[in-house]
Amino acid sequence: MHVHVAFTPDELAAAPTGVVIDVIRATSTICQALAAGYERVLCAAEVEDARALSGLGGVTLGGERLGLRIEGFDLGNSPREYLSVRTPTLAMSTTNGTRAIVTAAERCERVVIASLLNLAAVIEAARDHGDDVAIFCAGVKGSFALDDSYVAGRIVAELGDDRSDAAEAAARLAASYPTALEAFRASRSGRNLINHGSELEADIPYCARESVLDVVPRLTGMQGVAAEIRA
């Protein structure tokens, strides 16, 4: 199978299987929430769109702006807040992640959500489909993100040698770090958490744990402007 990586959502990329990564922290949180038992996650880019989803009933509101919980929301964007289930539905506002998911949905037959937490499960799912793979890094405000690209490289490394230039570069980038933790701490997203203090900094080692969740979140459709994701 051919494997390609789009380092930013603006890049053209298409394949039957799309993999979306926003590892610090949206896709780590989505994996954790679904593994904990939420039935579905609805991802909206805008705060007001997420807030409006609470009208559906049985909805927990989660998300962040500038690293902090949004006013009036139940929870922030730390995966450690999603270890137990509060309601059937989690509605999240996540700008970069939602954009990458919607971009992938337009260009792929199926879209799966990846983090390090479910690394092995995502690789197995991609192999089972057997089709070409395009990995979409959410990035930060349209720019290249080291943390997402690291995870992309880890996936590429397990999916064979038929790689685009970007996939080869991602694999080499990932191999240049001795641990995920080191890559995440060096990334802009990681440094933002560190600058917010020890409570948010603790999310970095949490997100850097590998293959601890046997879950493959999949995009099941759009609910208005929100992407619906289920395990």
Place this chain on the structure above:
Amino acid sequence: MHVHVAFTPDELAAAPTGVVIDVIRATSTICQALAAGYERVLCAAEVEDARALSGLGGVTLGGERLGLRIEGFDLGNSPREYLSVRTPTLAMSTTNGTRAIVTAAERCERVVIASLLNLAAVIEAARDHGDDVAIFCAGVKGSFALDDSYVAGRIVAELGDDRSDAAEAAARLAASYPTALEAFRASRSGRNLINHGSELEADIPYCARESVLDVVPRLTGMQGVAAEIRA
């Protein structure tokens, strides 16, 4: 100084000093032509725009489509065709390179043209300016290109540790290859030349020579839709 790399022309990037790379082969050819004594190079994206420039008089027409010399043009896009001067002006049609140069011009106070051939000269020029640097990789049809990103990483490695995520990734990518030749041969642009046969393949080691030209091509303005570059 802060250093950033835009792996594709669509990425947002801005800095006082812009550096443009389309190493296989447009910017290598521009460096070679100016070092040989051409007074200026006019880069146009479209073939017809380059052809129209021949009306200026004293113009050599150069460029390629799919690796081959354009019909009616004097020369192709091999830097080895530009070892001696034919006319004061070289008008080139180069799609990816022109796009990257024009993008950089919109976002930077000054734009310099880089290849491996003039690596040391470009690094020295960036240091002399002392301002923040944005490196623009031309890529291939809007996608990430391994060869351009390799050269970007080589420049980043010499410009200090204040790096964006993308700059850090480029430096690590470059460091993962023992030689430029290996990186260029592995790239899509390099493989395209290899697939065209030994005559074009010979451009790869030619472009992989480091710091052999003491020239810093600079964007001096636009001539209609063409970017004017002088040493």
